[in-house]
Amino acid sequence: MSGLNINSKPQIFELQPGKTMDLQINHPVPVRLKLALVGYEFGKYVLLKYPKVSNTSQYKDVLVEGNVVIVRYLLEGNKGECCAFKSVVKNISTYPEKLLFIDYPKSIENRQLRVQPRTSIHIPAAIMIEEDDHNKEMKILGAISDISLKGCGFLFKSTSLTTNVNQRNIFVCLQDQKGAEIKISARVRNSRNDQGVVSVGIQFLEDNSLLPQLLEQLFINMDNS
Numbered sequence: 001m002s003g004l005n006i007n008s009k010p011q012i013f014e015l016q017p018g019k020t021m022d023l024q025i026n027h028p029v030p031v032r033l034k035l036a037l038v039g040y041e042f043g044k045y046v047l048l049k050y051p052k053v054s055n056t057s058q059y060k061d062v063l064v065e066g067n068v069v070i071v072r073y074l075l076e077g078n079k080g081e082c083c084a085f086k087s088v089v090k091n092i093s094t095y096p097e098k099l100l101f102i103d104y105p106k107s108i109e110n111r112q113l114r115v116q117p118r119t120s121i122h123i124p125a126a127i128m129i130e131e132d133d134h135n136k137e138m139k140i141l142g143a144i145s146d147i148s149l150k151g152c153g154f155l156f157k158s159t160s161l162t163t164n165v166n167q168r169n170i171f172v173c174l175q176d177q178k179g180a181e182i183k184i185s186a187r188v189r190n191s192r193n194d195q196g197v198v199s200v201g202i203q204f205l206e207d208n209s210l211l212p213q214l215l216e217q218l219f220i221n222m223d224n225s
Contacts, residue, residue: 015073015083018194021048024070025062033059035100037073043104045090046071050098065089069102075110083110121147125174127154127165127200128183140165144174145199149211151186154200164191165200172202184211 015021015037023033038047051059072084085105093099123144131137142156152172167190171183190201204211 014075022072025067028061031062038099040104045101045104048100050100063089063092063100065091083108123174125172128171128173151203154202156198158196158198161193161196163198164193
């Protein structure tokens with residue numbers, strides 16, 4: 001957790017239920033778990049789904065009351081942040097299903113992940129996968145939700161709750177002021193499906209010389225980025 005900027009005041013827990021949290025436990029053996037957030041009560045506890053196990057004794061030696069855990073999670077948004085806090089196992093419930101209670105964080109450390117904060121916008125756009133030996137050309141219509149000179153967030157709706165976009169090179173397609181289509185070479189870095197709304201984290205590739213001019217045309221000021 002070294003290198004994070006510490007916010008010494010207790011913070012409101014911002015992560016939404018259903019999001020994944022990474023738990024690191026070092027005693028009595030090192031264990032890393034990815035658990036879904038169920039909910040929390042401010043100042044009291046954070047509630048997580050108990051990990052799926054092949055037998056009842058699995059994790060029994062590490063998920064015990066009083067054991068220290070380091071919790072990490074990602075917050076998407078204009079800046080993109082990695083957050084972390086130290087907690088202890090508070091309780092494990094078994095009915096109606098097995099759930100893990102940990103202490104609510106007294107302080108949350110955070111580190112900004114993006115070099116340039118993004119400007120929140122809503123621009124109709126598409127992402128395009130070019131045809132190759134393995135894929136046919138495909139275009140997904142949606143909207144750019146935030147943007148900077150380094151990348152953007154892209155949203156689209158899906159009828160499936162499991163649809164996601166794999167990491168790969170793509171083109172971000174949008175129109176300039178004259179209605180001409182502009183294709184920006186980019187790469188998908190992450191993807192998340194939240195109840196049928198798919199959010200895609202996109203990094204622009206380094207050779208996008210048209211980007212500053214395009215952002216200026218869209219009246220997006222990057223002087224403070």
